[in-house]
Amino acid sequence: MGFQGDEESAPQIPRKTLFRYNSPLVQVSLIGLVCFCCPGMFNALSGMGGGGQVDTTVADNASTALYTTFAIFGIIGGGVYNILGPRLTLFAGCSTYVLYAGSFLYYNHYKEQTFAIIAGAILGVGAGFLWAGEGAIMTSYPPPDRKGTYISIFWSIFNMGGVVGGLIPFILNYHRTSASSVNDGTYIGFMCFMSIGALISLAILPPSRVVRDDGSRCTNIKYSNVSTEVVAILKLFLNWKMLLIVPAAWSSNFFYTYQFNNVNGVLFNLRTRGFNNVFYWGAQMVGSVGIGYILDFSFKSRRARGLFGIGVVALLGTGIWAGGLANQLRYSRQNLLDKLDFKDSGSDFVGPFFLYFCFGLLDAMFQSMVYWVIGALADDSETLSRYSGFYKGVQSAGAAVAWQVDTHHVSFMSQLAVNWSLTTLSYPLLAILVFLGVKDDTKPADETPKEVTPPSTLTQL
Template structure:
């Protein structure tokens, strides 16, 4: 296991704003990587069918993607602990432009082989990227600011979806009539952003070099070995904390297929789909900031803050899925012949608000889950495994969801499944908070390993106190 110490004295230099080795700047850098890579990927996926008129190729590619992701996600924490954040995130980021290039190829050759293979490769890369991202986002910040840092990351990340939504909206603006596939220039623009994201990964620091404002290391990690990581991965599947998170993990990407393909993809013209994505990912920025503030500042007790967050997300989620049901009843058979354009005013307003609300709920739900994960531990080694488990189960759910849609499951059934999965998650997250999250009214006091000196000058015994 890794050892962790808080062994650096407080110093005014650590309070300098925009310090490169601060948790704030490092989380910001990870946000920029995700802005350029999964942010742009989300913008493309949000159009429905990967920007293609026929969604079959994208659905099959995404099935391969999330099937591979479900495996690599659970291994991603091990890769992070073995390779470190820089190499892990760089290699992962390179798989995103490869995926987009497969749809550029598909625009001309209509063969699904390349998109499906690229989807599988991206699934491996995404597992590495999100495990590393989760470890950094949940372990670098101080305990009383984890919600704020999650909001910072989520805002930057989803700004990628906003900018990414503007790309197809702008490049396809004059293609008002009906549905169509996006242009080559749209795919090329996405690829350029993704390559830049891979370059950002090369300047991310390892945990041991990240210093908080009080002068302590975010984590001092002795990188693990393959045998240790293999044992710890197996243990996750019998960890009661992870088992309580299973429904939330499964649900958290399951609804994307329904929202992207069967709401945005079916109801709107091509240019309006891009505009809707701007709103969807913009709503995510609002949702993450709101829930992040509540989870950090609403109450003194951390456990009460978490329970309050669960209650708020449950109430908002119930209202939004209820609105989704009302909308879905208008086209039970999945057919919508008269596509809606953003210039149609009143006819556009209702479906637009619904789609915006779906984005709001997604950010609130996932930010809540990440906050709960961050409250379960305080070091990057353990949290990289927890985050990897979360992303693994999440991706398994997404793989199933894409195939559910490919097999033309009634849309009303898909909506009900999504609503039920998210609803089941709330009481289980509440139980996890009650049983596993401690209230900390003072900073965590972590004793140094045996023989080392902690921040108070005491000789460590190897025990940890809270």
């Protein structure tokens, strides 16, 4: 039976089918687990500052190589996703994370950074594939009026990887407060999780096989070809919607260098950096749930929800960066403070720790907000994979520049000022995009009546 235009004529699917293998909830949760194991562990590794090394030079150079290739392959990753589909794209991307963690294990023994830089460049290719696929799944599989909720579910699972990843170096290096790097077991633990993530990626279904609870299917795309994707990707650079996203995309990973290296890495000793990361990524879970609720439930109008969400993030972001300024006035590259320890530093530890926690909260709210805006611009997987790839590509270009800025020892204060300015510039441009580009009608424009599959059939797909 096809849709008749009202809810009464559509068959009601039992609530228990929410956890079907081919439901958006399960598929978004699976991509969350993939990112738990791969980018989540990578984030924990990066969040320690210097990739777990006291000398940040190797991590800065590896990250520059990583985000340079990520900038290119992030943009074309959406096209690769449209050609290869989710499983091959995600598996290829996940495999490169294991190599990157292994390069730091190698560096621990031989102090040769060439392998780490090459592994970083290879990871940039893989990350471009992974995040383009992730963005397409997270923004196109959920029902149009619940994208904020599903984004928060993904972000919570993904950032639990950072929490667990933060515990690994914290536990394994608890008694090594003055060591020059984390131990081998830390990197081996990361590699094990990343390998599991690559295997989980093979369980992701293509959009044509994902069925929402109301019986509607995600976009049934025909896989594209290279020439079509090249033309479509080039057109993104002339798309006014994408141009308005550029400052938000550029800034959304640009601030990681400052937060990881120049706050967590500079102010805290080795074991405390791992301790802080548990709470940094835990704060991301809180932030994503909070902004997800605002973006889905605060107002009836989708446009009003988007504008309100941007306003909330702008207000919170201004306060947190002001706190960062107050903290930064206490030290500089030429005048470093004694390393803080979560057990021994007493009240001196509380303020910088709370600031770092708030940085994690803001990161999740900022990026979830941007993903929601992207998801509100279209409903089909094909378009959203390109939009997400463009976002990740620009984001990675910003990150590549940020890591090199730190390598050249630009002052901490200058880095903070640039980060604050970029995020502040993003808010009015995103508001304009929501006002002009987001429609309150959440029904996909190209949606045609589809055959509703009986519940008994859905559970077997």
